[in-house]
Amino acid sequence: NAGVTQTPKFQVLKTGQSMTLQCAQDMNHNSMYWYRQDPGMGLRLIYYSASEGTTDKGEVPNGYNVSRLNKREFSLRLESAAPSQTSVYFCASRGNSGTMNEQFFGPGTRLTVL
């Protein structure tokens, strides 16, 4: 099992450019999440998908859109990148038993917006 995979690992964008961050999991998990991690701010939830076909906003959704393409894949799109979106982005997935299972994280995408 590869677990949670993310592409790309690194990306540099200019202000106003768009891009999509890809995430896939091979653990047959129902729930998937997108976080950003900034120094001094901890991990903050951007969007999540509790199950295939549903998505919901997290703590910091402005400037982002998501698509739950199928059970395996959950993408994060920046339509018009801003320097404030420079961050490390992590995707995670969660097991299917009740509400107390841990989330498994991918390796992250390091994004710089100039």
Place this chain on the structure above:
Amino acid sequence: EDQVTQSPEALRLQEGESSSLNCSYTVSGLRGLFWYRQDPGKGPEFLFTLYSAGEEKEKERLKATLTKKESFLHITAPKPEDSATYLCAVNDGTSGSRLTFGEGTQLTVNP
């Protein structure tokens, strides 16, 4: 609103010098407290889940404990390979089982 505060922000230990990391939380109804380890340039790696006050879990040199207001991660006789950032998170059982994370404690163990 859920809140998680970790202390200290950074901790330096000598190899073999035991210590504890603290995670204080405020949550309406705790449905799980999670500890993760994060190495530089990598994603968080799951360590423990604690569900109720009084519960303890151990893994090698690490032991996590839980009270009604805080959790401790005790590190016994640490080694340099224990150096990492340790993250604490809570789940209040709301929709999607979202986690609220603390900012982490950066641990450095010197040989």
